[in-house]
Amino acid sequence: MDRLDSRCPLPGYARPSILICLLILTACLLTYPVLRTLSLQLLSVVTGSYVSSTYSIVFVNCPNEQIARDIARAILDKKLAASVNILPKASSLYYWNGEIEEATEVLLVGASF
Structure with a gap:
């Protein structure tokens, strides 16, 4: 039982892993338009063709x-x-x-x- 108690956070505190996941998720959602544009441009360069869904x-x-x-x-x-x-x-x-x-x-x- 001592091992289980040492892993559990103090009452009233969220687990650090949940906070890290929420921060990563928030960062992904905020940078999605930029990442999408960059990935479309990379695809366009690699395939050598114009990729629609970008504004021109x-x-x-x-x-x-x-x-x-x-x-x-x-x-x-x-x-x-x-x-x-x-x-x-x-x-x-x-x-x-x-x-x-x-x-x-x-x-x-x-x-x-």
Whole structure:
């Protein structure tokens, strides 16, 4: 009986192992969104493919509005984005063949779900 008494906590005190379990459980619940995001990113890197369930915003410059609409419809048909916005008349400056070029383009903005 002496051995059993030495293992039991004092009356009114919770066992230390229960407190440790509660602290670990609380830490896991608080860090779940971060751990989930990191695990999805790791899976994406390992498999070399895009993993949905993460939020993404994509910006695409298109030469004209018709091409932007075609791309937007294809993206939405394949359910790769929740919405696509077409913003006309974006001015773009960029390097091309070692020189600065300027063009007027249509900006396509897509948001995934």
